[in-house]
Amino acid sequence: MEQIKNYIRGKWVDAKSGETFQSINPANKDEVIGIVSKSGRKDVDEAVKAAREAYEGWRLTPAPRRGEILFRAAEILLKNKDALGKLETREMGKVLPEGLGDVQEAIDMGYYLAGEGRRLSGETVPSELPSKDTKSIRVPIGVFGLITPWNFPIAIPAWKIFPALVCGNTVVFKPSSDTSVCAAKFVEVLVEAGLSKGVLNLVHGSGGEVGEYLVSHPEVNAISFTGSFDTGKHLEAICGAIHRIIVTEMGGKNAIIVMDDANLDLAVEGAIWGGFGTTGQRCTAASRVVVHQKVYPAFIDRFRAAASRLRLGDGLQKETDVGPVINESQFNKILNYIEIGKKEGATLLLGGKAYREGNCSKGYFIEPTIFGEVTPDMRIAQEEIFGPVVSVIRAKSFEDAIRTVNGTSYGLSSSIYTQDVNKSAVAERDLETGIVYINASTIGAEIQLPFGGIKQSGYGRKEAGGRGGALDTYSRWKVIYRDFSGKLQKAQIDK
Numbered sequence: 001m002e003q004i005k006n007y008i009r010g011k012w013v014d015a016k017s018g019e020t021f022q023s024i025n026p027a028n029k030d031e032v033i034g035i036v037s038k039s040g041r042k043d044v045d046e047a048v049k050a051a052r053e054a055y056e057g058w059r060l061t062p063a064p065r066r067g068e069i070l071f072r073a074a075e076i077l078l079k080n081k082d083a084l085g086k087l088e089t090r091e092m093g094k095v096l097p098e099g100l101g102d103v104q105e106a107i108d109m110g111y112y113l114a115g116e117g118r119r120l121s122g123e124t125v126p127s128e129l130p131s132k133d134t135k136s137i138r139v140p141i142g143v144f145g146l147i148t149p150w151n152f153p154i155a156i157p158a159w160k161i162f163p164a165l166v167c168g169n170t171v172v173f174k175p176s177s178d179t180s181v182c183a184a185k186f187v188e189v190l191v192e193a194g195l196s197k198g199v200l201n202l203v204h205g206s207g208g209e210v211g212e213y214l215v216s217h218p219e220v221n222a223i224s225f226t227g228s229f230d231t232g233k234h235l236e237a238i239c240g241a242i243h244r245i246i247v248t249e250m251g252g253k254n255a256i257i258v259m260d261d262a263n264l265d266l267a268v269e270g271a272i273w274g275g276f277g278t279t280g281q282r283c284t285a286a287s288r289v290v291v292h293q294k295v296y297p298a299f300i301d302r303f304r305a306a307a308s309r310l311r312l313g314d315g316l317q318k319e320t321d322v323g324p325v326i327n328e329s330q331f332n333k334i335l336n337y338i339e340i341g342k343k344e345g346a347t348l349l350l351g352g353k354a355y356r357e358g359n360c361s362k363g364y365f366i367e368p369t370i371f372g373e374v375t376p377d378m379r380i381a382q383e384e385i386f387g388p389v390v391s392v393i394r395a396k397s398f399e400d401a402i403r404t405v406n407g408t409s410y411g412l413s414s415s416i417y418t419q420d421v422n423k424s425a426v427a428e429r430d431l432e433t434g435i436v437y438i439n440a441s442t443i444g445a446e447i448q449l450p451f452g453g454i455k456q457s458g459y460g461r462k463e464a465g466g467r468g469g470a471l472d473t474y475s476r477w478k479v480i481y482r483d484f485s486g487k488l489q490k491a492q493i494d495k
């Protein structure tokens with residue numbers, strides 16, 4: 001079992017209180033993965049101070065040098081991919097291929113942003129005057145507080161930490177306490193890659209105590225947060241009052257539209273993978289499927305049949321398709337939503353309860369659950385459940401389907417299965433989400449494109465990815481005018 005410490009000013013240190021908490025395997029509650037330092041305000045103070053002091057040196061480190069460290073980090077991640085993927089499965093529960101995929105996403109992000117260290121380009125544009133040059137350049141923002149969730153324990157930290165670093169910011173990283181061990185292993189990789197002390201600091205602990213204090217800390221310049229809407233909104237209010245930049249990414253109620261001309265094989269596979277992949281614990285999960293009434297019965301039959309074949313179990317086992325959910329409070333929350341669905345009058349078509357067979361008795365397993373005849377206003381069609389529960393909604397027409405998809409307070413990802421090029425173009429234009437997929441599920445965003453949602457799914461700049469989500473989020477524009485005429489200003493103005 002691992003002893004997991006904070007990493008502050010280049011040293012692994014215990015929390016000042018000396019207290020600890022446990023990180024456990026959600027597939028087997030008896031297995032403790034790590035004993036983790038339980039931090040408080042004083043630890044955050046130390047970490048922020050270290051990041052502040054390291055900022056000058058890091059800001060002035062040439063961006064290509066900063067990028068080289070990310071390149072080395074990607075190489076080390078690649079070398080350790082197998083072990084890290086397995087650790088993800090043990091600490092978070094996702095099946096091993098997904099754990100490996102998560103590490104791969106961090107590797108991709110590392111290589112991609114290492115290259116940005118040699119670009120980080122701004123613009124040069126002509127001036128109105130003959131002897132003046134004008135340009136915009138990207139500069140760092142300062143000390144970034146980064147708060148990450150448990151569902152992508154290495155990828156999402158990479159989404160935030162890599163661009164923050166390549167742009168010249170220093171970082172205080174507060175990962176979810178459910179995946180503290182993965183977070184520490186990721187920081188170890190960056191340390192091995194050659195980061196100098198204080199540039200990246202890690203503080204473990206609860207969101208309410210450590211996270212919130214970090215967000216409001218006077219020496220922090222900006223925050224990036226991924227998590228629930230309620231927490232994100234609360235943090236936005238704190239930042240609004242103290243004039244602090246915050247980027248939030250807060251989940252979704254994503255939907256797949258299945259039109260009457262859809263290739264149903266593709267649509268069913270998309271609904272399975274989008275609804276039950278990562279046990280439904282993605283902010284991009286396809287928790288609603290909106291099906292044209294003409295193909296509703298056929299879709300339901302095939303979707304239910306395919307979902308009933310999914311095998312629950314420990315994600316390290318080859319035959320497992322769906323792992324556990326992350327912890328007891330999520331487990332109870334999801335089961336409660338299933339009860340809400342039943343009370344609201346939706347038809348339970350599959351699953352609907354905890355799963356305790358065989359070696360699943362010691363974990364937080366919930367059967368893949370499908371509700372049919374869901375109406376768009378039911379709570380199970382409006383609220384984020386973050387578990388293996390899919391609501392199928394009948395649509396009268398294409399327009400009705402678009403209206404239903406748009407009719408929630410979230411706006412992260414959506415998808416349409418159709419063979420009609422015109423309908424796909426209208427969907428692309430009218431679906432009110434940050435990401436739209438055509439003939440593919442709502443999940444599977446790639447790191448070289450911006451990632452983030454609208455409405456309650458996201459606030460501020462894009463969370464991650466591409467130049468729009470990585471560079472624009474972690475740098476700011478500075479505009480330079482240089483006059484080399486040697487003439488008085490007044491003499492130059494002839495307008």
Ligand code: UN1
Pocket residue numbers: 151152226281282283284285442443444445446
């Ligand atoms: C999240 O769940 O917070 O597109 C992000 C996807 C993943 C990202 C999910 N690459 O499904």
